[in-house]
Amino acid sequence: MNTTMLFNLSYGLYIISSMDGERPTGCTANSLMQVTAEPNTVVLSMNHDNHTNECIRKTGKFGVVVLAEDTPPSYIGGFGFRSGKDSDKFDGLEYDMKSGVPIINEGVGYLVFKVIDSFETSTHTIFLGELVDAEEIKGGTPMTYSYYHKVIKGKTPKNAPTYVAEEEVKKEEKDVWVCTVCGYVYDGDEPFEKLPESYKCPVCMQPKSVFKKK
Ligand SMILES: Cc1cc2nc3c(=O)[nH]c(=O)nc-3n(C[C@H](O)[C@H](O)[C@H](O)COP(=O)(O)O)c2cc1C
Structure with a gap:
């Protein structure tokens, strides 16, 4: 079986948000798709x-x-490489409450869903959501999962359903500088060693010191 065929499936990239009591929280996700139009319904796969x-x-x-x-890729990293269990991801971000959920003032637009059903896989819950609210935020071109990987050179943590272990991906062997927090691979023109100490990972905003040479 050639599991790399899965790489041909297409996805968008989203910030999924919710409330933890009085506190806004959420995470990055790509596994969302519309399944019916009447009523407008989506499925979302969310790790246990x-x-x-x-x-x-x-x-x-x-x-x-x-x-x-x-x-800014820092939204993807900030929501996708740390947990709301021990961090306040909305701290310092501009957001509004829309139909009871926090919505950051970034991105193309927002949608709000009420959960109408769910079922369990061994690792993820599949939530079935019916649309209750939707509006444009800034407009623009929606980011795809493929754009995130190919242009931003971002990685995906283990909790994402589409996670692929490093060793399964055939890569050309060369010296590269990799962020040990989010997996971002530095690909700037300037040699990594010559970057100022103030350099930060553009995806997760961690300092230069967390990068390791591969
Ligand atoms: C590009 C990207 C895509 C992701 N897609 C999903 C997804 O579809 N489902 C999921 O459960 N986790 C996904 N994740 C992982 C979660 O965002 C990550 O585990 C996060 O730390 C969970 O935060 P929380 O504990 O505050 O919910 C993705 C992460 C990234 C960076």
Whole structure:
């Protein structure tokens, strides 16, 4: 079986949001798709270990921000490489409450869904959501999962359903500088060693010191 055929499936990239009591929270996700139009219904695959899963379960709703190609990658890293269990991901971000969920002021637009059903896989909950609210935020070109990998050179953590272990991906062997927090591979023109100490990973905003040479 050639599992690399899965790489041909297409996805968008989203910030899924919910409330943890009075506190806004959420995470990055790509596994969202529309399944019916009347009523407008989507499925979302959310890892059992993600704090967002528990919050969606408790509140019965979730927000979706459709990220744009020009959305700063720090949103993807900030929501996708740390947990709301021990960090306040909305701290310092501008957001509004829309139909009971927090929506960041970034990206193409937002949608809010009420959970109408769910079922379990061994690792993920599949939430079935019916649309209750949707509006444009900044407009622009929606970011795809492929754009995130190919242009931004971002990686995906283990909790994402589409995670692929490093060793399964055939790569050309060369010296590369990799962010040990989010997996971002530095590909700037300037040699990595010559970058100023103030350099930060553009995806997860961690300092230069967390990069390791491969
Ligand atoms: C590009 C990208 C795509 C992701 N897609 C998903 C996804 O579809 N489903 C999922 O459960 N986790 C996905 N994740 C992982 C979660 O965002 C990550 O585990 C996050 O830390 C969970 O935060 P939480 O514990 O606050 O919910 C993705 C992460 C990235 C960076």
